Amino acid sequence: MNSLRYGLLWFIPLAILLALAPFISNNYIVQQATFVCMYAALALSWNFIGGYTGYPSFSTSAFVGFGAYAGALLQNAGMPMVLAWVFATIFTGIFAACLGFAILRMKGHYFAIGSISIVEIVRLIAASWSSLTGGGEGLNLPIFRGGPEHAGMVFLYSFLVLMLLAVITTVIVDRSRLGFGLRCIEQNEDAADMVGVNVNASKISAFVLSAIFCGTAGAISASWVSYISPPDAFSIVMTLKVPVMAMLGGAGTIFGPVLGALVFVGIEQSVLSRFLDYNQAILGLIIVFLIFFLPGGLLRISLFQKLKQRITKPSTPEVKS
Amino acid sequence: MQAYIQVLTNGLMLGALYACIAVGFSLVWGVLNIINMMHGSLIILGGYLTFFGWFHLKINPLIMLLIVPPFLFLFGYVLQYVMINRVIARPVLATLTLTFGLDMILYNFMNVVFEATPRRITMDFGSFSFYDVVLPGDRLLAMVLAFALTGILYWVMRTSRIGRAIVAVRMDKDAAALMGIPINRVYAVTFAISAMMAGVCGVLMAVTFPVTTNISGLLLGKAFAVCVIGGLGSVPGALVGGLALGLIESLSGNWWGPQNAVLTGSVLMIILLMTRPTGLLGKAGYE
Numbered sequence: 001m002n003s004l005r006y007g008l009l010w011f012i013p014l015a016i017l018l019a020l021a022p023f024i025s026n027n028y029i030v031q032q033a034t035f036v037c038m039y040a041a042l043a044l045s046w047n048f049i050g051g052y053t054g055y056p057s058f059s060t061s062a063f064v065g066f067g068a069y070a071g072a073l074l075q076n077a078g079m080p081m082v083l084a085w086v087f088a089t090i091f092t093g094i095f096a097a098c099l100g101f102a103i104l105r106m107k108g109h110y111f112a113i114g115s116i117s118i119v120e121i122v123r124l125i126a127a128s129w130s131s132l133t134g135g136g137e138g139l140n141l142p143i144f145r146g147g148p149e150h151a152g153m154v155f156l157y158s159f160l161v162l163m164l165l166a167v168i169t170t171v172i173v174d175r176s177r178l179g180f181g182l183r184c185i186e187q188n189e190d191a192a193d194m195v196g197v198n199v200n201a202s203k204i205s206a207f208v209l210s211a212i213f214c215g216t217a218g219a220i221s222a223s224w225v226s227y228i229s230p231p232d233a234f235s236i237v238m239t240l241k242v243p244v245m246a247m248l249g250g251a252g253t254i255f256g257p258v259l260g261a262l263v264f265v266g267i268e269q270s271v272l273s274r275f276l277d278y279n280q281a282i283l284g285l286i287i288v289f290l291i292f293f294l295p296g297g298l299l300r301i302s303l304f305q306k307l308k309q310r311i312t313k314p315s316t317p318e319v320k321s
Numbered sequence: 322m323q324a325y326i327q328v329l330t331n332g333l334m335l336g337a338l339y340a341c342i343a344v345g346f347s348l349v350w351g352v353l354n355i356i357n358m359m360h361g362s363l364i365i366l367g368g369y370l371t372f373f374g375w376f377h378l379k380i381n382p383l384i385m386l387l388i389v390p391p392f393l394f395l396f397g398y399v400l401q402y403v404m405i406n407r408v409i410a411r412p413v414l415a416t417l418t419l420t421f422g423l424d425m426i427l428y429n430f431m432n433v434v435f436e437a438t439p440r441r442i443t444m445d446f447g448s449f450s451f452y453d454v455v456l457p458g459d460r461l462l463a464m465v466l467a468f469a470l471t472g473i474l475y476w477v478m479r480t481s482r483i484g485r486a487i488v489a490v491r492m493d494k495d496a497a498a499l500m501g502i503p504i505n506r507v508y509a510v511t512f513a514i515s516a517m518m519a520g521v522c523g524v525l526m527a528v529t530f531p532v533t534t535n536i537s538g539l540l541l542g543k544a545f546a547v548c549v550i551g552g553l554g555s556v557p558g559a560l561v562g563g564l565a566l567g568l569i570e571s572l573s574g575n576w577w578g579p580q581n582a583v584l585t586g587s588v589l590m591i592i593l594l595m596t597r598p599t600g601l602l603g604k605a606g607y608e
Contacts, residue, residue, distance in 0.1 A: 056414040102595055108413050109356055113545050114594050117587055120542055124584045236538060240421050247418070281429035287422025291408055291415055 007255035022153045030152045037159035043246040043257030044166035045213035048206045051251035054186035059115040060242045062122045063214035065233035067092045071219025072139045085219045092215025100207035123234035138229030155224045250297030328575045336567020337464040341522045343547035344559040345515030351554015352491045352511045358420040361537035362427045367523020368532035390520035397516025401509045439531035463525040475556040546590040
């Protein structure tokens with residue numbers, strides 16, 4: 001309860017600031033605000049499986065790409081844009097549920113490898129099934145009418161709504177039986193099974209939750225960019241970036257992924273404009289820093305918590321997470 | 322029949338290279354319990370060094386086989402000792418993300434320094450044919466060398482002091498530590514050997530295929546598949562897995578078209594992961 005209130009203290013002003021971006025600044029900032037909302041939604045959804053459940057999932061790109069292709073195909077078939085997003089979300093959820101049955105039996109390293117391979121497999125299928133997906137040439141979508149400023153606003157608000165939905169879902173899950181079960185699985189899966197947590201159903205729910213927002217985000221960004229191709233939609237960098245954002249903020253916390261996405265986009269943009277050739281190296285350096293110096297994420301190592309710890313328990317050694 | 326013998330021969334030649342790709346990766350996974358996402362990029366680094374040695378300094382690639390792997394051995398040793406050793410006890414998510422991040426740095430570095438243009442050593446090794454089955458000289462050479470060097474690694478692991486220490490650490494690291502084996506040094510040497518085998522593989526790749534940074538992910542995917550098919554942490558496992566994957570890709574490419582060969586390998590890997598995660602030669606309890 002306390003951490004929720006503490007988080008809302010900065011999250012609500014942030015959300016309002018993001019919503020006001022089109023009125024107080026230029027198109028560049030609006031685009032960055034859109035990225036923050038999109039990555040926050042993606043990181044929040046990864047958080048269900050990677051943070052709460054502790055499964056090292058790297059299949060974010062598979063869901064983003066699946067959603068992008070589903071949305072694009074539906075829109076090209078004449079479906080209105082928003083309806084196409086909704087159906088893309090549903091399809092991605094079903095896809096994730098089927099996939100979850102298959103790969104959630106694995107654990108640890110094998111799960112990590114399996115989840116990365118899923119991205120690879122879906123990408124290969126999208127690239128070789130040219131009659132449906134256009135193969136390597138990619139797919140064009142109808143361009144959003146109304147000029148760049150109007151489009152920028154529409155997509156910013158779409159992603160903002162998606163982020164808010166993801167936050168609300170996280171809060172609900174965090175306080176429900178499901179969230180409790182997921183945290184039990186993270187601690188010790190066998191013990192959770194013994195005390196009566198329905199392990200399989202919980203894991204599959206977490207996996208589906210981690211997929212549906214990715215699916216929507218993929219569909220929205222496909223409409224935004226109005227062109228998708230297999231290497232962009234199923235980007236291997238994206239599949240790494242999103243977990244890194246969630247961990248940067250604090251995996252397994254409610255607002256950590258949002259903070260992580262904000263900080264990450266900030267770093268990327270302030271450095272990227274100066275060193276265009278080095279964007280992957282920058283991601284790598286952020287990762288090295290994160291793993292060595294911030295193992296629990298920004299929210300867990302905040303000055304506030306250290307102070308609190310010092311006041312309440314002065315002699316307790318720091319517990320590694 | 323003739324066509325099938327050709328397909329199988331191609332599969333064997335490809336499989337030998339796959340075994341060489343995976344043997345180091347498998348060793349690190351089995352002994353250090355770390356998925357080394359850098360492995361593909363290390364192979365490419367070896368390939369580039371070989372290419373530039375040949376292109377600018379006119380060094381024969383076979384002589385580079387004596388220069389590049391020791392260099393990568395050193396690189397791997399330092400990298401493990403300075404970086405990876407610090408996170409070795411952390412969960413998969415941390416170790417995998419770290420090596421993934423280091424891979425991004427190395428990949429970016431190679432893109433900037435070497436540029437991503439595909440490069441290939443254009444030396445003519447001739448080709449041999451028996452009863453219409455054609456064996457290109459470069460691939461045959463790569464296969465023989467891959468088998469020979471993997472064999473040497475097997476022999477080193479079986480007979481040398483450090484090899485026995487590595488096997489002991491893989492079986493039970495606490496017991497090994499109690500027997501006086503310096504665990505951290507064994508870890509560093511294991512990682513260094515893995516990087517060295519990546520270097521060997523890079524030299525062989527540079528002779529047979531065009532080398533470009535873009536295929537590092539593909540190579541890593543092969544290493545995953547070989548480990549899953551053959552089982553972790555042992556040289557024979559990597560050999561069996563590599564040959565099996567080579568034959569499978571070669572045959573499925575023949576049946577369903579080459580564009581689906583990689584897909585077949587990956588799907589087979591997922592099915593094996595679900596049903597038999599210890600691999601064909603693996604033993605339970607090593608993961």
